[in-house]
Amino acid sequence: MAGDKDGRTEKATPKRRSEARKKGQVARSTEVNSALIILALFVAIRTFGQNIYTSLSDLMRFFLSSPASYELNEKIVADLFLNLALLFMKIVLPVALVALVVGVIANIAQIGFMFTPKPLIPDAKKINPLSGASRLFSGKALVELVKSSLKIIVIGYMAYSVIMGRYAEIVNTLDMDIWDTLSTFGSILYEVGMKIGVALLILALLDFIYQRYSFEKSIRMTKQEIKEEYRQMEGDPQVKAHIRRKQQEMAAARMMQAVPTADVVITNPTRLAIALKYDTETMGAPKVVAKGQRLVAEKIRELAKENNVPIVEDKLLAQSLFKTVEVDKEIPYDLYKAIAEILAYVYQLNRGVRQGNPRPR
Structure with missing residues:
Protein backbone atom coordinates (compact mmCIF):
# COMPACT_ATOMS: atom_id res chain seq x y z
CA MET A 1 0.00 0.00 0.00
CA ALA A 2 1.08 3.62 -0.56
CA GLY A 3 0.98 4.34 3.14
CA ASP A 4 3.32 1.42 3.81
CA LYS A 5 5.74 2.51 1.07
CA ASP A 6 6.39 5.95 2.55
CA GLY A 7 6.45 4.66 6.13
CA ARG A 8 3.00 5.94 7.09
CA THR A 9 1.85 2.82 8.89
CA GLU A 10 0.57 4.25 12.19
CA LYS A 11 -2.96 5.40 12.96
CA ALA A 12 -3.38 9.17 13.23
CA THR A 13 -3.20 10.67 16.69
CA PRO A 14 -6.05 12.83 18.07
CA LYS A 15 -3.89 15.92 17.41
CA ARG A 16 -3.42 15.01 13.74
CA ARG A 17 -7.16 14.34 13.39
CA SER A 18 -7.96 17.71 14.95
CA GLU A 19 -5.56 19.50 12.59
CA ALA A 20 -7.07 17.72 9.57
CA ARG A 21 -10.58 18.66 10.70
CA LYS A 22 -9.58 22.33 11.01
CA LYS A 23 -8.44 22.16 7.39
CA GLY A 24 -11.79 20.69 6.35
CA GLN A 25 -10.34 17.22 5.79
CA ILE A 219 -3.84 10.90 7.64
CA ARG A 220 -1.64 7.99 8.67
CA MET A 221 1.63 8.92 10.33
CA THR A 222 5.15 7.59 10.47
CA LYS A 223 6.63 6.39 13.73
CA GLN A 224 8.99 9.38 13.65
CA GLU A 225 6.07 11.83 13.28
CA ILE A 226 4.38 10.30 16.33
CA LYS A 227 7.61 10.62 18.32
CA GLU A 228 8.01 14.26 17.26
CA GLU A 229 4.40 15.04 18.18
CA TYR A 230 4.82 13.39 21.57
CA ARG A 231 8.03 15.36 22.11
CA GLN A 232 6.26 18.63 21.26
CA MET A 233 3.32 17.86 23.56
CA GLU A 234 5.28 16.45 26.49
CA GLY A 235 8.53 18.35 26.06
CA ASP A 236 12.01 17.10 25.22
CA PRO A 237 12.95 14.20 27.56
CA GLN A 238 16.41 15.68 28.17
CA VAL A 239 14.92 19.06 29.10
CA LYS A 240 12.36 17.38 31.35
CA ALA A 241 15.11 15.36 33.06
CA HIS A 242 17.17 18.53 33.58
CA ILE A 243 14.16 20.32 35.11
CA ARG A 244 13.47 17.33 37.33
CA ARG A 245 17.08 17.32 38.56
CA LYS A 246 16.92 21.03 39.31
CA GLN A 247 13.67 20.55 41.23
CA GLN A 248 15.21 17.72 43.22
CA GLU A 249 18.29 19.83 43.98
CA MET A 250 16.14 22.75 45.16
CA ALA A 251 14.01 20.44 47.30
CA ALA A 252 17.16 18.89 48.81
CA ALA A 253 18.57 22.35 49.56
CA ARG A 254 15.36 23.40 51.34
CA MET A 255 15.37 20.13 53.23
CA MET A 256 18.95 20.63 54.43
CA GLN A 257 18.10 24.16 55.59
CA ALA A 258 15.45 22.62 57.88
CA VAL A 259 17.85 20.20 59.59
CA PRO A 260 19.36 22.78 62.05
CA THR A 261 15.82 23.59 63.29
CA ALA A 262 14.93 19.91 63.95
CA ASP A 263 14.39 18.53 67.46
CA VAL A 264 15.97 15.14 66.79
CA VAL A 265 17.52 13.04 64.01
CA ILE A 266 16.75 9.32 63.99
CA THR A 267 19.29 7.08 62.24
CA ASN A 268 19.71 3.49 61.09
CA PRO A 269 22.61 4.21 62.13
CA THR A 270 24.53 5.05 58.92
CA ARG A 271 22.30 4.23 55.97
CA LEU A 272 19.21 6.28 56.92
CA ALA A 273 18.61 9.59 58.67
CA ILE A 274 15.27 11.26 59.42
CA ALA A 275 15.00 14.71 61.02
CA LEU A 276 11.88 15.42 63.12
CA LYS A 277 10.47 18.66 64.46
CA TYR A 278 7.52 19.23 66.80
CA ASP A 279 5.95 22.58 67.65
CA THR A 280 3.01 22.17 69.99
CA GLU A 281 1.50 25.50 68.92
CA THR A 282 1.50 24.98 65.15
CA MET A 283 1.63 21.20 64.65
CA GLY A 284 -0.84 18.48 65.48
CA ALA A 285 1.92 15.86 65.52
CA PRO A 286 5.70 15.69 64.95
CA LYS A 287 6.67 16.37 61.32
CA VAL A 288 9.46 14.96 59.14
CA VAL A 289 11.48 17.99 57.97
CA ALA A 290 14.26 16.06 56.22
CA LYS A 291 15.12 12.51 55.33
CA GLY A 292 17.62 10.67 53.18
CA GLN A 293 19.80 7.64 52.70
CA ARG A 294 23.50 7.01 52.16
CA LEU A 295 25.21 10.33 51.22
CA VAL A 296 22.13 12.42 52.03
CA ALA A 297 21.83 10.67 55.40
CA GLU A 298 25.48 11.40 56.07
CA LYS A 299 24.96 15.09 55.25
CA ILE A 300 21.94 15.25 57.59
CA ARG A 301 24.00 13.75 60.42
CA GLU A 302 26.83 16.23 59.82
CA LEU A 303 24.44 19.19 59.92
CA ALA A 304 22.83 17.83 63.07
CA LYS A 305 26.19 17.53 64.82
CA GLU A 306 27.22 21.04 63.71
CA ASN A 307 24.00 22.51 65.10
CA ASN A 308 23.81 20.36 68.28
CA VAL A 309 20.68 18.50 67.15
CA PRO A 310 20.39 15.22 69.10
CA ILE A 311 20.95 12.04 67.06
CA VAL A 312 19.12 8.88 68.18
CA GLU A 313 19.79 5.45 66.70
CA ASP A 314 16.66 3.32 66.18
CA LYS A 315 16.84 0.99 63.17
CA LEU A 316 13.20 -0.13 63.06
CA LEU A 317 11.76 3.32 63.67
CA ALA A 318 14.11 4.89 61.10
CA GLN A 319 13.06 2.35 58.45
CA SER A 320 9.37 2.87 59.22
CA LEU A 321 9.62 6.66 59.07
CA PHE A 322 11.66 6.60 55.85
CA LYS A 323 9.19 4.30 54.06
CA THR A 324 5.89 5.73 55.26
CA VAL A 325 6.32 9.49 55.85
CA GLU A 326 7.17 12.10 53.20
CA VAL A 327 9.05 15.31 53.91
CA ASP A 328 6.86 18.05 55.46
CA LYS A 329 4.26 15.43 56.49
CA GLU A 330 3.21 14.55 60.04
CA ILE A 331 3.97 11.10 61.40
CA PRO A 332 1.14 8.50 61.43
CA TYR A 333 -0.81 7.70 64.59
CA ASP A 334 0.78 4.26 65.08
CA LEU A 335 4.22 5.90 65.56
CA TYR A 336 3.09 8.46 68.15
CA LYS A 337 4.20 6.40 71.16
CA ALA A 338 7.69 5.60 69.84
CA ILE A 339 8.32 9.22 68.78
CA ALA A 340 6.94 10.56 72.06
CA GLU A 341 9.43 8.47 74.03
CA ILE A 342 12.32 9.77 71.91
CA LEU A 343 11.17 13.40 72.17
CA ALA A 344 10.78 13.03 75.94
CA TYR A 345 14.34 11.74 76.09
CA VAL A 346 15.54 14.66 73.92
CA TYR A 347 13.73 17.28 76.02
CA GLN A 348 15.22 15.79 79.19
CA LEU A 349 18.64 15.83 77.54
CA ASN A 350 18.23 19.48 76.56
CA ARG A 351 17.26 20.44 80.10
CA GLY A 352 20.44 18.76 81.36
CA VAL A 353 22.52 20.72 78.89
CA ARG A 354 20.95 23.98 80.00
CA GLN A 355 21.83 23.05 83.60
CA GLY A 356 25.50 22.62 82.68
CA ASN A 357 25.67 18.90 82.04
CA PRO A 358 27.63 17.90 78.88
CA ARG A 359 25.58 16.51 75.91
CA PRO A 360 26.37 12.80 75.43
CA ARG A 361 28.02 11.94 72.12
Whole structure:
Protein backbone atom coordinates (compact mmCIF):
# COMPACT_ATOMS: atom_id res chain seq x y z
CA MET A 1 0.00 0.00 0.00
CA ALA A 2 1.08 3.62 -0.56
CA GLY A 3 0.98 4.34 3.14
CA ASP A 4 3.32 1.42 3.81
CA LYS A 5 5.74 2.51 1.07
CA ASP A 6 6.39 5.95 2.55
CA GLY A 7 6.45 4.66 6.13
CA ARG A 8 3.00 5.94 7.09
CA THR A 9 1.85 2.82 8.89
CA GLU A 10 0.57 4.25 12.19
CA LYS A 11 -2.96 5.40 12.96
CA ALA A 12 -3.38 9.17 13.23
CA THR A 13 -3.20 10.67 16.69
CA PRO A 14 -6.05 12.83 18.07
CA LYS A 15 -3.89 15.92 17.41
CA ARG A 16 -3.42 15.01 13.74
CA ARG A 17 -7.16 14.34 13.39
CA SER A 18 -7.96 17.71 14.95
CA GLU A 19 -5.56 19.50 12.59
CA ALA A 20 -7.07 17.72 9.57
CA ARG A 21 -10.58 18.66 10.70
CA LYS A 22 -9.58 22.33 11.01
CA LYS A 23 -8.44 22.16 7.39
CA GLY A 24 -11.79 20.69 6.35
CA GLN A 25 -10.34 17.22 5.79
CA VAL A 26 -12.99 14.77 7.01
CA ALA A 27 -14.47 11.43 5.96
CA ARG A 28 -17.60 12.46 4.10
CA SER A 29 -19.52 11.09 1.15
CA THR A 30 -21.51 13.57 -0.94
CA GLU A 31 -23.33 10.57 -2.39
CA VAL A 32 -25.09 10.02 0.94
CA ASN A 33 -26.42 13.58 0.88
CA SER A 34 -27.53 13.27 -2.75
CA ALA A 35 -29.34 9.95 -2.26
CA LEU A 36 -31.17 11.11 0.88
CA ILE A 37 -32.16 14.41 -0.75
CA ILE A 38 -33.58 12.55 -3.77
CA LEU A 39 -35.65 10.32 -1.49
CA ALA A 40 -36.77 13.31 0.58
CA LEU A 41 -37.77 15.28 -2.53
CA PHE A 42 -40.00 12.54 -3.89
CA VAL A 43 -41.58 11.91 -0.49
CA ALA A 44 -42.18 15.66 -0.08
CA ILE A 45 -43.69 15.97 -3.57
CA ARG A 46 -46.04 13.07 -2.82
CA THR A 47 -46.93 14.53 0.61
CA PHE A 48 -47.57 18.05 -0.69
CA GLY A 49 -48.79 16.87 -4.07
CA GLN A 50 -52.42 17.84 -3.49
CA ASN A 51 -51.45 21.39 -2.51
CA ILE A 52 -49.13 21.66 -5.50
CA TYR A 53 -51.88 20.39 -7.80
CA THR A 54 -54.40 22.87 -6.38
CA SER A 55 -51.98 25.79 -6.68
CA LEU A 56 -51.12 24.95 -10.29
CA SER A 57 -54.82 24.56 -11.13
CA ASP A 58 -55.57 28.00 -9.69
CA LEU A 59 -52.71 29.45 -11.69
CA MET A 60 -54.00 27.90 -14.92
CA ARG A 61 -57.53 29.14 -14.30
CA PHE A 62 -56.23 32.63 -13.57
CA PHE A 63 -54.35 32.90 -16.87
CA LEU A 64 -57.00 31.16 -18.97
CA SER A 65 -59.98 33.06 -17.55
CA SER A 66 -59.88 36.35 -19.44
CA PRO A 67 -56.49 38.03 -19.44
CA ALA A 68 -57.58 40.48 -22.17
CA SER A 69 -60.11 42.06 -19.81
CA TYR A 70 -57.35 43.42 -17.57
CA GLU A 71 -56.03 46.89 -18.23
CA LEU A 72 -52.32 46.47 -17.77
CA ASN A 73 -50.53 49.19 -15.87
CA GLU A 74 -47.59 49.43 -13.52
CA LYS A 75 -49.58 48.55 -10.38
CA ILE A 76 -51.34 45.56 -11.94
CA VAL A 77 -48.06 44.15 -13.28
CA ALA A 78 -46.41 44.59 -9.86
CA ASP A 79 -49.34 42.86 -8.11
CA LEU A 80 -49.23 40.09 -10.70
CA PHE A 81 -45.53 39.39 -10.12
CA LEU A 82 -46.06 39.52 -6.34
CA ASN A 83 -48.88 36.98 -6.53
CA LEU A 84 -46.82 34.74 -8.81
CA ALA A 85 -43.87 34.93 -6.40
CA LEU A 86 -46.08 34.03 -3.42
CA LEU A 87 -47.63 31.17 -5.38
CA PHE A 88 -44.19 29.94 -6.39
CA MET A 89 -43.04 30.01 -2.77
CA LYS A 90 -46.19 28.18 -1.70
CA ILE A 91 -45.41 25.43 -4.20
CA VAL A 92 -41.63 25.20 -3.86
CA LEU A 93 -40.85 26.27 -0.29
CA PRO A 94 -42.19 23.16 1.57
CA VAL A 95 -40.33 20.81 -0.78
CA ALA A 96 -37.15 22.90 -0.64
CA LEU A 97 -37.25 23.05 3.17
CA VAL A 98 -37.54 19.26 3.39
CA ALA A 99 -34.54 18.85 1.06
CA LEU A 100 -32.55 21.44 3.05
CA VAL A 101 -33.27 19.81 6.43
CA VAL A 102 -32.45 16.32 5.16
CA GLY A 103 -29.21 17.58 3.58
CA VAL A 104 -28.11 19.28 6.82
CA ILE A 105 -28.97 16.20 8.92
CA ALA A 106 -27.09 13.90 6.51
CA ASN A 107 -24.03 16.15 6.71
CA ILE A 108 -24.10 16.39 10.52
CA ALA A 109 -24.57 12.62 10.82
CA GLN A 110 -21.36 12.09 8.86
CA ILE A 111 -19.01 14.74 10.27
CA GLY A 112 -20.84 16.48 13.13
CA PHE A 113 -20.95 20.26 13.50
CA MET A 114 -18.01 21.81 11.67
CA PHE A 115 -17.22 25.22 10.23
CA THR A 116 -13.85 26.12 8.78
CA PRO A 117 -12.97 28.72 6.14
CA LYS A 118 -9.67 27.04 5.18
CA PRO A 119 -11.09 25.04 2.21
CA LEU A 120 -12.18 28.41 0.72
CA ILE A 121 -8.65 29.84 0.79
CA PRO A 122 -7.11 29.80 -2.74
CA ASP A 123 -4.49 27.11 -3.22
CA ALA A 124 -2.00 27.41 -6.09
CA LYS A 125 -1.61 23.63 -6.19
CA LYS A 126 -5.26 23.25 -7.21
CA ILE A 127 -4.80 25.39 -10.32
CA ASN A 128 -1.42 23.96 -11.23
CA PRO A 129 -1.80 22.19 -14.65
CA LEU A 130 0.68 19.48 -13.69
CA SER A 131 -1.15 18.74 -10.44
CA GLY A 132 -4.47 18.75 -12.32
CA ALA A 133 -3.15 16.29 -14.88
CA SER A 134 -1.86 13.99 -12.16
CA ARG A 135 -5.26 14.07 -10.45
CA LEU A 136 -6.96 13.06 -13.73
CA PHE A 137 -5.00 9.82 -13.77
CA SER A 138 -4.98 9.14 -10.03
CA GLY A 139 -6.64 6.31 -8.16
CA LYS A 140 -9.22 8.75 -6.81
CA ALA A 141 -10.21 9.76 -10.35
CA LEU A 142 -10.64 6.10 -11.25
CA VAL A 143 -12.91 5.57 -8.26
CA GLU A 144 -15.01 8.60 -9.27
CA LEU A 145 -15.28 7.22 -12.82
CA VAL A 146 -16.48 3.86 -11.49
CA LYS A 147 -19.01 5.60 -9.22
CA SER A 148 -20.39 7.72 -12.07
CA SER A 149 -20.68 4.68 -14.33
CA LEU A 150 -22.49 2.71 -11.64
CA LYS A 151 -24.92 5.58 -11.04
CA ILE A 152 -25.74 5.81 -14.76
CA ILE A 153 -26.29 2.05 -14.94
CA VAL A 154 -28.45 2.03 -11.80
CA ILE A 155 -30.59 4.99 -12.87
CA GLY A 156 -31.06 3.56 -16.36
CA TYR A 157 -31.93 0.09 -15.09
CA MET A 158 -34.39 1.33 -12.46
CA ALA A 159 -36.17 3.62 -14.91
CA TYR A 160 -36.33 0.86 -17.53
CA SER A 161 -37.61 -1.80 -15.11
CA VAL A 162 -40.38 0.44 -13.73
CA ILE A 163 -41.49 1.60 -17.18
CA MET A 164 -41.55 -1.94 -18.56
CA GLY A 165 -43.39 -3.18 -15.47
CA ARG A 166 -46.09 -0.57 -15.94
CA TYR A 167 -46.07 -0.49 -19.71
CA ALA A 168 -49.72 -1.50 -19.91
CA GLU A 169 -50.76 1.47 -17.75
CA ILE A 170 -48.79 3.81 -19.96
CA VAL A 171 -50.57 2.49 -23.05
CA ASN A 172 -53.97 2.87 -21.35
CA THR A 173 -53.34 6.57 -20.77
CA LEU A 174 -54.24 7.09 -24.44
CA ASP A 175 -57.88 6.55 -23.43
CA MET A 176 -57.74 8.61 -20.20
CA ASP A 177 -58.53 12.25 -19.62
CA ILE A 178 -55.75 14.69 -18.87
CA TRP A 179 -55.97 14.46 -15.06
CA ASP A 180 -55.96 10.65 -14.95
CA THR A 181 -53.02 10.67 -17.35
CA LEU A 182 -51.11 13.07 -15.13
CA SER A 183 -51.94 10.97 -12.07
CA THR A 184 -50.66 7.80 -13.75
CA PHE A 185 -47.43 9.38 -14.94
CA GLY A 186 -46.98 10.99 -11.51
CA SER A 187 -47.30 7.57 -9.85
CA ILE A 188 -44.80 6.05 -12.30
CA LEU A 189 -42.38 8.94 -11.76
CA TYR A 190 -42.68 8.55 -7.98
CA GLU A 191 -41.92 4.83 -8.17
CA VAL A 192 -38.93 5.46 -10.45
CA GLY A 193 -37.61 8.18 -8.12
CA MET A 194 -37.97 6.10 -4.96
CA LYS A 195 -36.29 3.03 -6.45
CA ILE A 196 -33.46 5.14 -7.85
CA GLY A 197 -33.10 6.88 -4.47
CA VAL A 198 -32.90 3.59 -2.55
CA ALA A 199 -30.39 2.12 -5.03
CA LEU A 200 -28.26 5.28 -4.88
CA LEU A 201 -28.41 5.20 -1.07
CA ILE A 202 -26.96 1.67 -1.08
CA LEU A 203 -24.16 2.85 -3.37
CA ALA A 204 -23.69 5.91 -1.14
CA LEU A 205 -23.22 3.77 1.97
CA LEU A 206 -20.54 1.77 0.16
CA ASP A 207 -18.94 5.06 -0.91
CA PHE A 208 -19.02 6.31 2.68
CA ILE A 209 -17.13 3.20 3.81
CA TYR A 210 -14.58 3.82 1.06
CA GLN A 211 -14.27 7.50 2.01
CA ARG A 212 -13.63 6.54 5.63
CA TYR A 213 -10.95 4.08 4.55
CA SER A 214 -9.38 6.63 2.16
CA PHE A 215 -9.42 9.35 4.82
CA GLU A 216 -7.84 7.14 7.49
CA LYS A 217 -5.17 6.16 4.99
CA SER A 218 -4.47 9.78 4.05
CA ILE A 219 -3.84 10.90 7.64
CA ARG A 220 -1.64 7.99 8.67
CA MET A 221 1.63 8.92 10.33
CA THR A 222 5.15 7.59 10.47
CA LYS A 223 6.63 6.39 13.73
CA GLN A 224 8.99 9.38 13.65
CA GLU A 225 6.07 11.83 13.28
CA ILE A 226 4.38 10.30 16.33
CA LYS A 227 7.61 10.62 18.32
CA GLU A 228 8.01 14.26 17.26
CA GLU A 229 4.40 15.04 18.18
CA TYR A 230 4.82 13.39 21.57
CA ARG A 231 8.03 15.36 22.11
CA GLN A 232 6.26 18.63 21.26
CA MET A 233 3.32 17.86 23.56
CA GLU A 234 5.28 16.45 26.49
CA GLY A 235 8.53 18.35 26.06
CA ASP A 236 12.01 17.10 25.22
CA PRO A 237 12.95 14.20 27.56
CA GLN A 238 16.41 15.68 28.17
CA VAL A 239 14.92 19.06 29.10
CA LYS A 240 12.36 17.38 31.35
CA ALA A 241 15.11 15.36 33.06
CA HIS A 242 17.17 18.53 33.58
CA ILE A 243 14.16 20.32 35.11
CA ARG A 244 13.47 17.33 37.33
CA ARG A 245 17.08 17.32 38.56
CA LYS A 246 16.92 21.03 39.31
CA GLN A 247 13.67 20.55 41.23
CA GLN A 248 15.21 17.72 43.22
CA GLU A 249 18.29 19.83 43.98
CA MET A 250 16.14 22.75 45.16
CA ALA A 251 14.01 20.44 47.30
CA ALA A 252 17.16 18.89 48.81
CA ALA A 253 18.57 22.35 49.56
CA ARG A 254 15.36 23.40 51.34
CA MET A 255 15.37 20.13 53.23
CA MET A 256 18.95 20.63 54.43
CA GLN A 257 18.10 24.16 55.59
CA ALA A 258 15.45 22.62 57.88
CA VAL A 259 17.85 20.20 59.59
CA PRO A 260 19.36 22.78 62.05
CA THR A 261 15.82 23.59 63.29
CA ALA A 262 14.93 19.91 63.95
CA ASP A 263 14.39 18.53 67.46
CA VAL A 264 15.97 15.14 66.79
CA VAL A 265 17.52 13.04 64.01
CA ILE A 266 16.75 9.32 63.99
CA THR A 267 19.29 7.08 62.24
CA ASN A 268 19.71 3.49 61.09
CA PRO A 269 22.61 4.21 62.13
CA THR A 270 24.53 5.05 58.92
CA ARG A 271 22.30 4.23 55.97
CA LEU A 272 19.21 6.28 56.92
CA ALA A 273 18.61 9.59 58.67
CA ILE A 274 15.27 11.26 59.42
CA ALA A 275 15.00 14.71 61.02
CA LEU A 276 11.88 15.42 63.12
CA LYS A 277 10.47 18.66 64.46
CA TYR A 278 7.52 19.23 66.80
CA ASP A 279 5.95 22.58 67.65
CA THR A 280 3.01 22.17 69.99
CA GLU A 281 1.50 25.50 68.92
CA THR A 282 1.50 24.98 65.15
CA MET A 283 1.63 21.20 64.65
CA GLY A 284 -0.84 18.48 65.48
CA ALA A 285 1.92 15.86 65.52
CA PRO A 286 5.70 15.69 64.95
CA LYS A 287 6.67 16.37 61.32
CA VAL A 288 9.46 14.96 59.14
CA VAL A 289 11.48 17.99 57.97
CA ALA A 290 14.26 16.06 56.22
CA LYS A 291 15.12 12.51 55.33
CA GLY A 292 17.62 10.67 53.18
CA GLN A 293 19.80 7.64 52.70
CA ARG A 294 23.50 7.01 52.16
CA LEU A 295 25.21 10.33 51.22
CA VAL A 296 22.13 12.42 52.03
CA ALA A 297 21.83 10.67 55.40
CA GLU A 298 25.48 11.40 56.07
CA LYS A 299 24.96 15.09 55.25
CA ILE A 300 21.94 15.25 57.59
CA ARG A 301 24.00 13.75 60.42
CA GLU A 302 26.83 16.23 59.82
CA LEU A 303 24.44 19.19 59.92
CA ALA A 304 22.83 17.83 63.07
CA LYS A 305 26.19 17.53 64.82
CA GLU A 306 27.22 21.04 63.71
CA ASN A 307 24.00 22.51 65.10
CA ASN A 308 23.81 20.36 68.28
CA VAL A 309 20.68 18.50 67.15
CA PRO A 310 20.39 15.22 69.10
CA ILE A 311 20.95 12.04 67.06
CA VAL A 312 19.12 8.88 68.18
CA GLU A 313 19.79 5.45 66.70
CA ASP A 314 16.66 3.32 66.18
CA LYS A 315 16.84 0.99 63.17
CA LEU A 316 13.20 -0.13 63.06
CA LEU A 317 11.76 3.32 63.67
CA ALA A 318 14.11 4.89 61.10
CA GLN A 319 13.06 2.35 58.45
CA SER A 320 9.37 2.87 59.22
CA LEU A 321 9.62 6.66 59.07
CA PHE A 322 11.66 6.60 55.85
CA LYS A 323 9.19 4.30 54.06
CA THR A 324 5.89 5.73 55.26
CA VAL A 325 6.32 9.49 55.85
CA GLU A 326 7.17 12.10 53.20
CA VAL A 327 9.05 15.31 53.91
CA ASP A 328 6.86 18.05 55.46
CA LYS A 329 4.26 15.43 56.49
CA GLU A 330 3.21 14.55 60.04
CA ILE A 331 3.97 11.10 61.40
CA PRO A 332 1.14 8.50 61.43
CA TYR A 333 -0.81 7.70 64.59
CA ASP A 334 0.78 4.26 65.08
CA LEU A 335 4.22 5.90 65.56
CA TYR A 336 3.09 8.46 68.15
CA LYS A 337 4.20 6.40 71.16
CA ALA A 338 7.69 5.60 69.84
CA ILE A 339 8.32 9.22 68.78
CA ALA A 340 6.94 10.56 72.06
CA GLU A 341 9.43 8.47 74.03
CA ILE A 342 12.32 9.77 71.91
CA LEU A 343 11.17 13.40 72.17
CA ALA A 344 10.78 13.03 75.94
CA TYR A 345 14.34 11.74 76.09
CA VAL A 346 15.54 14.66 73.92
CA TYR A 347 13.73 17.28 76.02
CA GLN A 348 15.22 15.79 79.19
CA LEU A 349 18.64 15.83 77.54
CA ASN A 350 18.23 19.48 76.56
CA ARG A 351 17.26 20.44 80.10
CA GLY A 352 20.44 18.76 81.36
CA VAL A 353 22.52 20.72 78.89
CA ARG A 354 20.95 23.98 80.00
CA GLN A 355 21.83 23.05 83.60
CA GLY A 356 25.50 22.62 82.68
CA ASN A 357 25.67 18.90 82.04
CA PRO A 358 27.63 17.90 78.88
CA ARG A 359 25.58 16.51 75.91
CA PRO A 360 26.37 12.80 75.43
CA ARG A 361 28.02 11.94 72.12
